[in-house]
Amino acid sequence: MRTTLVEELLLCASKDKNIYLLTGDLGFSVFExxxxxxxxxxxxxxxxxxxxxxxxxxxxxxxxxxxxxxIANFPTLRxxxxxxxxxxxxxxxxxxxxxxxxxxxxxxxYTHFGVEDISILRxxxxxxxxxxxxxxxxxxxxxxxxxxxxxxxxxxxxxKEKTLHEKPLADxxxxxxxxxxxNNDKTIILSxxxxxxxxxxxxxxxxxxxxxxxxxxxxxLDENKLANIIKSAEKVITVEEHQLAGxxxxxxxxxxxxxxxxxxxxxxxxxxxxxxxxxxMDDIGNQDYLRNKINFSALFGNEKR
Amino acid sequence: MDKVSSATLASRIRLHTLKMxxxxxxxxxxxxxxxxxxxxxxYNDVMNYDSKNPTWEDRDRFILSKGHAAAxxxxxxxxxxxxxxxxxxxxxxxxxxxxxxxxxxxxxxxISTGSLGHGLPIACGMALAAKNDKKNYRIYxxxxxxxCDEGSIWEAAMFAGHHQLYNLTxxxxxxxxxxxxxxxxxxxxxxxxxxxxxxxWNVSECDGHHHQTIKDCIxxxxxxxxxxxxxxxxxxxxxxxxxxxxxxxWHYRSPxxxxxxxxxxxxxxxx
Numbered sequence: 234m235r236t237t238l239v240e241e242l243l244l245c246a247s248k249d250k251n252i253y254l255l256t257g258d259l260g261f262s263v264f265e266x267x268x269x270x271x272x273x274x275x276x277x278x279x280x281x282x283x284x285x286x287x288x289x290x291x292x293x294x295x296x297x298x299x300x301x302x303x304i305a306n307f308p309t310l311r312x313x314x315x316x317x318x319x320x321x322x323x324x325x326x327x328x329x330x331x332x333x334x335x336x337x338x339x340x341x342x343y344t345h346f347g348v349e350d351i352s353i354l355r356x357x358x359x360x361x362x363x364x365x366x367x368x369x370x371x372x373x374x375x376x377x378x379x380x381x382x383x384x385x386x387x388x389x390x391x392x393k394e395k396t397l398h399e400k401p402l403a404d405x406x407x408x409x410x411x412x413x414x415x416n417n418d419k420t421i422i423l424s425x426x427x428x429x430x431x432x433x434x435x436x437x438x439x440x441x442x443x444x445x446x447x448x449x450x451x452x453x454l455d456e457n458k459l460a461n462i463i464k465s466a467e468k469v470i471t472v473e474e475h476q477l478a479g480x481x482x483x484x485x486x487x488x489x490x491x492x493x494x495x496x497x498x499x500x501x502x503x504x505x506x507x508x509x510x511x512x513x514m515d516d517i518g519n520q521d522y523l524r525n526k527i528n529f530s531a532l533f534g535n536e537k538r
Numbered sequence: 539m540d541k542v543s544s545a546t547l548a549s550r551i552r553l554h555t556l557k558m559x560x561x562x563x564x565x566x567x568x569x570x571x572x573x574x575x576x577x578x579x580x581y582n583d584v585m586n587y588d589s590k591n592p593t594w595e596d597r598d599r600f601i602l603s604k605g606h607a608a609a610x611x612x613x614x615x616x617x618x619x620x621x622x623x624x625x626x627x628x629x630x631x632x633x634x635x636x637x638x639x640x641x642x643x644x645x646x647x648x649i650s651t652g653s654l655g656h657g658l659p660i661a662c663g664m665a666l667a668a669k670n671d672k673k674n675y676r677i678y679x680x681x682x683x684x685x686c687d688e689g690s691i692w693e694a695a696m697f698a699g700h701h702q703l704y705n706l707t708x709x710x711x712x713x714x715x716x717x718x719x720x721x722x723x724x725x726x727x728x729x730x731x732x733x734x735x736x737x738x739w740n741v742s743e744c745d746g747h748h749h750q751t752i753k754d755c756i757x758x759x760x761x762x763x764x765x766x767x768x769x770x771x772x773x774x775x776x777x778x779x780x781x782x783x784x785x786x787x788w789h790y791r792s793p794x795x796x797x798x799x800x801x802x803x804x805x806x807x808x809x
Contacts (some may be wrong), residue, residue: 273670276701284659284693291663294649295671299663314653315690319660322650323642 234389234427235263235332237368241375242300246271252379253292257282257303264302282307286315286327293325298379305333305347309354309386320384321357328378329386334364334426335474336523337391343514347388351425352479354386355452362452363387363407364481366429369398370449373407377450388426395430397447409455410462414445421466421502422532423448423459425481428474431524441532443470451481454488460497463489470531473508474524482506505531544749547617548578549809552778554613554626556805560798562630564638568776568788570610572713572746573602573680576771577614579752580678580709589619592645598675599648599664603657604682604711608640611647620646655688657681658708662694665703665766676760679708684716687725692737698766699738706766707759708739711746713775715786734768746771779804 243266246252254267258280268275278285282303289299301308308331309316320327331347338345355362361381365374371389378385397413410423413433420443424432429447436445446462448454463469469489471482486506492498507529517523542550555570581587585598602611609629616623621644628634635643639652648664651657661679668675685691698706712730714721721727734741740762744751752771759767775789776782779801793801 276666278697279693281693281697283655283690284662284697287656287659287690287694288663288666288697290649291660291665292667293663294660295664295667297667315656315659318650318653319656 234365234368234371234394235392237371238330238375238389239263239266241372242267243270245379246274249298250274251297253297253299255285255289255299255301257285257301257307259303259307282312283315286312287319289327290315290319290323290325293320293327294323298326298328300328300330302330302332304391305331305338305345306350307331309350313353316354316360316384317357321359324359324383326382327384329384330389331386332389333391334388335428336520337427339518339520339523342517343512346512348475348509348512350386350388351451351473351475351481352483355479355484359384360452361385361450363449364426364451365389365449366424366427366447367394367397369396369400369402370407370411370447373402373404374449377407390427394427397430397433407449409448409450410458411447411449412444413447414443416444417442418444418465419467420444420470421446421463421468422470422472423485424472425451426474428472428524431521432472435529435532439533448481452484454484456488456492456497459485459488460492463498463502466502468503468505470505470507474527475508476512477506477508477510480508482508507531542582544575544578544582544753546809547582547614548575548749549778549805550617551578551610551613553802553805553809554616554623555609556779556793556798556801558609558613558626558629558636560793561627563792564630565790565792566606566609566638567793568782568785569604569607569682569713571777571779571782572773572775573604573607573711574610574778575747575749575773576680576709576711576752577610579749579756581614581618583753584756585678586675587646589646592620596673596675599661599677601648601651601657601661601677601679602640603651603679604654604685605639605651608636608638611640612636612644615644615646618646620644654682654685655690658691658694658698661706661708662698662701662703665698665706666701668705669703676705676707679706681708681710682716683710683712683714683721683727683730686710686727686730687716695734695737695739702764703766704762704764707756708766708768709756710768710770711773712770713773715775715789717789719786731770738765740765740767741770742767743770743772746773747777778808
């Protein structure tokens with residue numbers, strides 16, 4: 234994902250000298266090609282994320298397209314009020330990119346888990362949220378992000394994520410929801426982020442009959458598409474490597490309620506959320522170790538632990 | 539728009555501000571009064587702008603980082619033709635754009651502020667863009683002294699010094715108070731000038747109510763070819779209304795009818 238990010242960034246910056254990349258003293262051995270080609274458009278602001286977000290707003294309000302980059306919670310929660318007041322309030326053209334969503338940095342401990350960002354950031358006005366599942370989705374997500382005039386947050390894995398799509402996506406533009414498996418439209422699974430490939434393997438291994446969709450555009454959630462996808466569904470399941478409280482599943486649940494209330498869907502389907510319930514703080518392991526602590530039983534028809 | 543002296547402008551700003559805050563029954567009058575002379579000099583004698591084209595690309599940028607003194611900024615913007623003077627009477631009322639903390643929905647306001655410590659990082663971004671684009675406009679920022687408790691101020695101060703943002707002028711409204719008392723008692727900023735010097739800034743100090751001195755100090759910062767500049771402007775909270783001067787109470791209290799009448803008398807006498 235990071236490799237795709239840099240490739241796409243180089244392509245865009247070669248056409249637009251107003252693209253700036255700010256990092257909070259991270260990205261060693263990632264951005265060297267960019268730094269070499271566009272030295273004045275790259276600034277390592279140091280380990281100072283509040284300042285980074287404010288500077289980004291100032292640059293953006295002066296006509297620049299600004300990417301700010303760091304890992305996990307550093308470019309998001311650490312500078313949350315700057316994102317709220319300086320970037321979102323002013324609709325500044327700033328793109329927040331965080332690597333290390335979910336348990337990507339599992340062995341580094343709770344400080345490095347990216348498991349609350351969707352819940353918190355989706356309440357901010359004017360901020361779009363992208364969570365691509367793999368490199369192919371990241372390519373289109375980046376193009377979507379750079380063409381948007383306003384704040385966008387994109388959460389990526391750390392490195393060497395599994396491939397979900399064997400080839401680059403045929404679509405020119407990023408779809409809000411991308412079909413991965415289409416076996417049974419009575420059971421719809423909506424998944425967000427890099428856990429989707431982990432989930433895909435689980436579904437194949439257990440021969441589960443379902444439709445699986447990757448949802449790279451988390452916010453704003455595409456309500457019409459959701460209504461269309463679930464129109465025959467008896468059961469809807471959401472999956473996220475993120476806290477259940479206020480996260481992607483909550484967003485889908487809220488949206489289904491809205492769709493039901495305004496008549497866009499006739500029945501509220503059986504609904505299950507799969508995600509991080511009690512975040513592990515003392516029992517730490519790698520990403521798959523921690524993913525396996527998530528209760529996936531709803532996939533198999535029961536929610537018992 | 540009649541061209542008046544900065545002293546007259548300052549008196550008008552104070553009178554507008556008093557009326558707005560009294561009418562809205564709101565607070566922060568003393569914070570507005572301490573920064574008034576700085577605003578008057580900036581808008582009268584220093585900054586390049588076009589009130590009929592507030593987003594003119596080459597305008598100087600002004601950021602009031604201490605957003606709670608918004609009323610004084612609205613007043614100067616009205617005096618300079620950005621908004622109608624009549625509109626000031628809507629301050630703090632339902633449906634107004636003139637909210638208690640500075641709003642960029644008001645023509646002439648670059649950024650909304652209200653939470654302390656946000657203005658300087660944004661100004662650094664603006665200064666960096668201007669420097670890289672070889673633009674001649676400058677970025678002027680007013681901070682409060684109490685605001686310098688915020689870590690983000692010092693992150694930005696370090697950045698501006700390191701990146702030699704020579705086109706950045708910061709003026710500190712150093713009224714020696716913060717929300718709950720004297721800065722020296724709550725979180726002592728001293729040695730304040732040396733702090734900025736050690737962050738690689740040009741530092742000067744002035745009487746923040748003496749217009750010629752403020753002007754001279756600001757003009758000098760425009761000659762910097764390398765370092766960002768900070769002016770520590772020594773001010774008096776509540777300046778201009780004798781019984782409000784140097785009193786923390788007027789950070790909060792809204793003037794009642796009796797106080798209002800007395801204050802109006804003093805301020806009208808100054809015009």
